[in-house]
Amino acid sequence: MTASDEPSDRPLLEVRNLRIEFPTRRGTLVAVDDISFAIAPGEVLGVVGESGAGKSLTGAAIIGLLEPPGRIGAGEILLEGERIDKLPYEELRKIRGKRIGTIFQDPLTSLNPLYTVGEQLIETIRTHLPLGETEARARAVNLLEEVGIPAADERIDHYPHQFSGGMRQRVVIALALCAEPRMVVADEPTTALDVSIQAQIISLIKRLCRENGTAVMLVTHDMGVIAETADRVAVMYAGRIAEIGPVTEVVKHAKHPYTHGLMGSIPAIGHDVDALTQIDGSMPRLNEIPTGCAFNPRCPKAFDRCRVERPSLMPAGRSSVACWLYEDEAKEAAHGG
Amino acid sequence: MAEATIAAEKPAEAGNGNDMLLEVDGLVRHFDVSPPFLNRVLERTGRRIVRAVEGVSFSIRRGETFSLVGESGCGKSTVARLVVGLYPPSAGTLQFEGVDISSPRARRENPTIQSRMQMIFQDPYASLNPRWRVADIVAEPIRVHRKGVSRTDVLARVGELLRQVGLSASDGEKFPHEFSGGQRQRISIARALAGEPEFLVCDEPTSALDVSVQAQILNLMKRLQKRLGLTYLFISHDLAVVYHVSTIVGVMYLGRLVEWGPTKELFGAPRHPYTRMLLDAIPDLEMSGRARIPVAGEVPSPIDPPPGCAFHPRCPLASDRCRQEVPKAVGSATAAVACHAVEEGRLPPWHGA
Ligand SMILES: Nc1ncnc2c1ncn2[C@@H]1O[C@H](COP(=O)(O)OP(=O)(O)OP(=O)(O)O)[C@@H](O)[C@H]1O
Ligand SMILES: Nc1ncnc2c1ncn2[C@@H]1O[C@H](COP(=O)(O)OP(=O)(O)O)[C@@H](O)[C@H]1O
Ligand code: SF4
Ligand code: SF4
Ligand SMILES: [Mg+2]
Ligand SMILES: [Mg+2]
Numbered sequence: 245m246t247a248s249d250e251p252s253d254r255p256l257l258e259v260r261n262l263r264i265e266f267p268t269r270r271g272t273l274v275a276v277d278d279i280s281f282a283i284a285p286g287e288v289l290g291v292v293g294e295s296g297a298g299k300s301l302t303g304a305a306i307i308g309l310l311e312p313p314g315r316i317g318a319g320e321i322l323l324e325g326e327r328i329d330k331l332p333y334e335e336l337r338k339i340r341g342k343r344i345g346t347i348f349q350d351p352l353t354s355l356n357p358l359y360t361v362g363e364q365l366i367e368t369i370r371t372h373l374p375l376g377e378t379e380a381r382a383r384a385v386n387l388l389e390e391v392g393i394p395a396a397d398e399r400i401d402h403y404p405h406q407f408s409g410g411m412r413q414r415v416v417i418a419l420a421l422c423a424e425p426r427m428v429v430a431d432e433p434t435t436a437l438d439v440s441i442q443a444q445i446i447s448l449i450k451r452l453c454r455e456n457g458t459a460v461m462l463v464t465h466d467m468g469v470i471a472e473t474a475d476r477v478a479v480m481y482a483g484r485i486a487e488i489g490p491v492t493e494v495v496k497h498a499k500h501p502y503t504h505g506l507m508g509s510i511p512a513i514g515h516d517v518d519a520l521t522q523i524d525g526s527m528p529r530l531n532e533i534p535t536g537c538a539f540n541p542r543c544p545k546a547f548d549r550c551r552v553e554r555p556s557l558m559p560a561g562r563s564s565v566a567c568w569l570y571e572d573e574a575k576e577a578a579h580g581g
Numbered sequence: 582m583a584e585a586t587i588a589a590e591k592p593a594e595a596g597n598g599n600d601m602l603l604e605v606d607g608l609v610r611h612f613d614v615s616p617p618f619l620n621r622v623l624e625r626t627g628r629r630i631v632r633a634v635e636g637v638s639f640s641i642r643r644g645e646t647f648s649l650v651g652e653s654g655c656g657k658s659t660v661a662r663l664v665v666g667l668y669p670p671s672a673g674t675l676q677f678e679g680v681d682i683s684s685p686r687a688r689r690e691n692p693t694i695q696s697r698m699q700m701i702f703q704d705p706y707a708s709l710n711p712r713w714r715v716a717d718i719v720a721e722p723i724r725v726h727r728k729g730v731s732r733t734d735v736l737a738r739v740g741e742l743l744r745q746v747g748l749s750a751s752d753g754e755k756f757p758h759e760f761s762g763g764q765r766q767r768i769s770i771a772r773a774l775a776g777e778p779e780f781l782v783c784d785e786p787t788s789a790l791d792v793s794v795q796a797q798i799l800n801l802m803k804r805l806q807k808r809l810g811l812t813y814l815f816i817s818h819d820l821a822v823v824y825h826v827s828t829i830v831g832v833m834y835l836g837r838l839v840e841w842g843p844t845k846e847l848f849g850a851p852r853h854p855y856t857r858m859l860l861d862a863i864p865d866l867e868m869s870g871r872a873r874i875p876v877a878g879e880v881p882s883p884i885d886p887p888p889g890c891a892f893h894p895r896c897p898l899a900s901d902r903c904r905q906e907v908p909k910a911v912g913s914a915t916a917a918v919a920c921h922a923v924e925e926g927r928l929p930p931w932h933g934a
């Protein structure tokens with residue numbers, strides 16, 4: 245499978261106006277509110293934002309693993325042009341694994357402690373691909389070698405607890421990729437790992453997906469990881485996309501005041517400052533999201549309109565930004581043609 | 582964020598010839614994790630000893646920040662716990678202002694020293710008692726250290742401490758679960774400051790926080806350090822955070838300090854191959870397209886550390902000598918490196934900052 249099998253203008257994954265909500269006795273909490281984005285084959289979309297921004301819920305909705313009472317309140321999710329947000333559980337289960345692979349922060353959530361790594365790989369391969377036991381095993385050994393497990397033909401018969409944290413995450417990557425999925429959702433895949441292992445895992449995901457034309461949604465709160473891995477970035481704040489665009493644009497020329505603050509708050513080696521840029525306050529809770537722009541109480545540039553009217557994403561340079569400061573630029577671009 | 586000035590304003594005391602606040606020499610801590618005796622006999626296995634800290638020496642100058650960095654399990658938290666006396670050392674000495682506090686007995690005999698150091702932990706959730714109001718949590722060290730202070734005085738002081746860390750006095754009425762992670766870490770800091778310590782041991786104080794919240798806490802810690810003349814032992818696995826806060830940085834690998842030096846020198850011209858590897862592994866936010874040297878392997882177990890230089894299985898410069906002989910730290914109290922390649926002059930130049 246290569247990227248060229250796919251007409252490159254058709255996105256592999258499309259999320260349109262997605263809304264995720266939690267019904268409670270005191271009304272409905274909206275955790276993800278009207279977000280839209282697309283990922284092309286072979287593309288890595290990074291999703292960043294503070295904890296609670298809605299990153300994981302978005303990933304969970306795509307792979308059909310929203311935990312009730314959480315539910316998709318509105319919008320659609322399309323995989324290769326086909327809607328997958330309304331599929332019955334069994335159908336979704338088949339898509340998961342075969343067409344969408346998943347990698348989570350804690351490798352142990354994806355691995356069964358009672359089975360050897362080989363048994364789990366072979367089972368997944370045989371569920372999704374028409375291979376016999378021996379062929380499936382050969383493929384599993386190959387995959388383990390590819391993700392950098394030394395002596396793979398021996399390690400394949402070991403149990404998950406016999407591997408270190410970094411090795412386990414490699415096994416999970418092998419498991420996520422073993423049925424040749426078209427898309428991978430990776431939620432904080434390196435957060436639990438040491439920096440030296442983190443670098444190995446990131447470059448591994450990137451290489452394997454590029455080689456196979458797999459689309460990747462990489463959820464992380466680590467901007468450094470995004471800068472090294474992603475082609476495009478979506479910055480989430482309080483359940484909405486604040487800014488989305490090519491990685492160099494977002495990282496080096498952040499437009500949204502929140503992205504700006506976020507970038508300034510990251511300490512960097514060689515960057516000597518007495519105090520880091522500080523965004524005062526904290527992200528609002530779901531039942532306290534302010535009207536208008538969700539960022540307005542913390543925004544140094546907020547003006548009257550921000551407090552009453554919610555900005556939607558508008559084009560700004562090569563990115564799109566949900567901020568009223570860019571309205572004129574967006575209008576000009578629309579008229580100027 | 583307005584912070585009330587504090588009653589106990591404390592400029593760094595004039596040096597009495599020796600301005601080292603803490604001196605640590607040859608610190609060792611082993612943990613016996615052997616199976617019970619009978620199992621050892623049946624399974625014909627020996628004792629299993631975790632060599633968490635294996636001979637660590639450093640000094641911290643008053644008013645400065647000394648940081649320990651290194652990967653998970655290298656012994657950073659164990660050093661922190663040894664310093665504040667949560668564990669007794671298996672060997673080695675600790676001196677606070679020249680007074681020996683190595684043994685639990687020495688600590689008991691010097692209760693004032695113990696009250697001058699406080700620890701801040703990584704997890705702001707676990708370290709606050711969920712059933713206590715914030716005011717009582719913050720007041721506890723005051724009640725312990727200054728018995729007989731009136732209730733109104735304690736409350737006034739608590740309000741002041743809360744304002745000092747960027748909360749409001751009325752937050753004292755609430756319970757910890759009503760606060761976000763960053764706010765809880767502020768409460769931990771207020772509690773740590775309540776006993777008017779001079780020395781804070783901070784074990785990954787921002788690792789559980791988002792970067793934006795981390796910036797708030799790091800800014801706060803730096804401001805408090807300046808204002809109160811505090812000395813920090815700071816622990817983190819994040820090199821950029823360490824660069825931002827430290828005066829001197831020590832790099833740990835499997836229970837030993839492999840290199841230390843003034844922050845800018847260490848990051849600008851790292852010498853130990855492990856320090857170089859760590860710096861190379863940091864994702865590049867500048868997007869300079871710098872080619873990274875791929876890192877191989879993982880940290881081995883501290884139960885059976887490799888012989889010689891413990892880093893040799895991952896080191897591109899390892900020689901036969903490295904596999905047999907533990908390298909000694911060569912240098913001064915403020916900058917040193919423990920590596921045979923450095924000593925033998927076969928270390929390649931660093932590819933740049
Ligand atoms: N009470 C204990 N009993 C047995 N082993 C221990 C104990 N405390 C620590 N260790 C072991 O000692 C080693 C050093 O642990 P320590 O907690 O100091 O590491 P660390 O550098 O703080 O790591 P991290 O970055 O993960 O916090 C580890 O191998 C750990 O498992
Ligand atoms: N089961 C649930 N019930 C109520 N709220 C939830 C539930 N799961 C998640 N949330 C809320 O939804 C928001 C987004 O969560 P999540 O997607 O996990 O954030 P992120 O991954 O960006 O840290 C948060 O405010 C979180 O508290
Ligand atoms: S819309 Fe207004 S409040 Fe929101 S980010 Fe832009 S300027 Fe700030
Ligand atoms: S002593 Fe040898 S193995 Fe250890 S870091 Fe130096 S060169 Fe590498
Ligand atoms: Mg998450
Ligand atoms: Mg620790």
